[in-house]
Amino acid sequence: MKWRLMLAPARSGCINMARDEGLMDRARQTGEAVLSVYSWERPTLSLGRNQSARNVYDLDAIERGNMDVVRRPTGGRALLHHREVTYSVTAPLSSGDSLGASYRRINALLIDALGSMGVVAREADTAGPATKPGDTPCFAEPSPGELVWEGQKLVGSAQVREDEALLQHGSILVGDDQALIASISITPPATDVVRAATLTRALGRSPGVDEVAEALFRSVIGNEDASATVLDEAETRALTERHLDKYASDWWTWRR
Numbered sequence: 001m002k003w004r005l006m007l008a009p010a011r012s013g014c015i016n017m018a019r020d021e022g023l024m025d026r027a028r029q030t031g032e033a034v035l036s037v038y039s040w041e042r043p044t045l046s047l048g049r050n051q052s053a054r055n056v057y058d059l060d061a062i063e064r065g066n067m068d069v070v071r072r073p074t075g076g077r078a079l080l081h082h083r084e085v086t087y088s089v090t091a092p093l094s095s096g097d098s099l100g101a102s103y104r105r106i107n108a109l110l111i112d113a114l115g116s117m118g119v120v121a122r123e124a125d126t127a128g129p130a131t132k133p134g135d136t137p138c139f140a141e142p143s144p145g146e147l148v149w150e151g152q153k154l155v156g157s158a159q160v161r162e163d164e165a166l167l168q169h170g171s172i173l174v175g176d177d178q179a180l181i182a183s184i185s186i187t188p189p190a191t192d193v194v195r196a197a198t199l200t201r202a203l204g205r206s207p208g209v210d211e212v213a214e215a216l217f218r219s220v221i222g223n224e225d226a227s228a229t230v231l232d233e234a235e236t237r238a239l240t241e242r243h244l245d246k247y248a249s250d251w252w253t254w255r256r
Helices: 013-030 059-064 099-117 199-203 209-223 233-248
Strands: 003-007 033-038 044-047 068-071 079-081 084-092 147-149 152-162 165-173
Touching (some): 013 033, 013 044, 013 068, 013 084, 033 209, 084 099, 099 147
Parallel strands (some): 044 068
Antiparallel strands (some): 044 079
């Protein structure tokens, strides 16, 4: 399968999510996979597709904190995109391509990339039950198969599969700001949020988006497609605009 690589500049939450869904459209049309790496214009709370949000988060507190809110096309729980790097992989689905197999294949790229930076990550225990959507923040605990460093969650990922294409995207923490979610919650969690792993703790320094992207791109070239080429964000503009109204709308963000 041919791969394309894209490093997108910081954008709003609605643009980032619309682009990811547009790249799913592209995977169906072209048969190509795309690994994109991106960041966010300002701190953004992203909600899982099926997570309850109405009467859970304080809109005034969100505004005072100069935060955005967006609902993802994928499942999972709330996370704060701030001092982190977000990746996404879109690809066509082939017959018999299971969720677990595709998840492990993408995880292998992430583990290889992080290892090249000096971070030894591994998959969390797959024997436990999957974490259900709820008020607990995404990085409070790893779900089976997510990536951990020294037992603490480092990468939060989720995948959606629709109409013969998949999207898996996730957050790689550089710093841990996830406790801020409690400050915008109407009812703060009953227990303290467990400290998450971060690249800053693992490396003793804070890598930039470009460094993380370069490691991920090298992993794709070394493990998937030695001839992978760059995809410019401008080439995805029309695909992004197709879904922009959805992710910018209150009916989607606060639909439940």
